[in-house]
Amino acid sequence: MQSFPRLGRILARRPRPAALIAAAATVIVLGTLGTITTSDATPADFAPRTSTGAAYNDGWTDGRADLVGDDNRDGRVDEDESGWDCQTMGNRVCGADVPAECENAGDAVRLCVTVASRPAYGWTNPDGSRVENPNGRARVRDLEEKPGTPGFTAALRALEDEYREHRPRH
Structure with a gap:
């Protein structure tokens, strides 16, 4: 007890x-x-699902041929089909947003659109000389390399690098 x-x-x-x-x-x-x-x-x-960039009727993309917006029924939504969304699919550049200077740019179209959208700018060199550049569309138009050629992407990168180095800072 x-x-x-x-x-x-x-x-x-x-x-x-x-x-x-x-x-x-x-x-x-x-x-x-x-x-x-x-x-x-x-x-x-938890297994990864394959994605073709568009949703099926059930909301998932798993390789079936009943894609919403797949007009030609080939199992994927291609550009210019009713299910294509240029803001989220592919290179994310919509047709109206691509200037004429960037047509046929292939994989470089996004970079080309970026360069073409740059405003005119300039800078003063250490020796006091002034450099003025026209807007991006004029600079793309004046390139020796043309869209679709191997050197076109390298030329665009050089233009973009130059802009980033000397862009106006406000």
């Missing part, structure tokens, strides 16, 4: 911080495990 009064004294004492932390950690671990183990997810739910 002496054990009951002793048990009462133990229960009546204030809990120690270590005991509270251990109890809280146990609750967190058991709650997390209970939540995870009740999930009906399978490894297949």
Whole structure:
């Protein structure tokens, strides 16, 4: 009978911080495990899905031929089909946004559009001479390399690098 009064004294004492932390950690671990183990997810739910840039009728792109906006039913949405979104697909340059100087630029069309959109700018050299450049469209038009040639991309990069080095800072 002496054990009951002793048990009462133990229960009546204030809990120690270590005991509270251990109890809280146990609750967190058991709650997390209970939540995870009740999930009906399978490894297949976490497998990467292939994307063609457009959604199927069910909202997923998984290689089926029932693409929303796939007008020719070839299994993918191509440019100029009803499901094409030029703001989010491909090179993200819309037809009306591509200046004539950048037509037929191929993979360099985005860089070409960037260079062509630059304003006229200039700078003063250390010797005091002034350099003035026309706007980007005129600079692309004046390139010796033409869109679609191998040196065109390198020439565009050089123009963009020069602009970044000397651009006006406000």
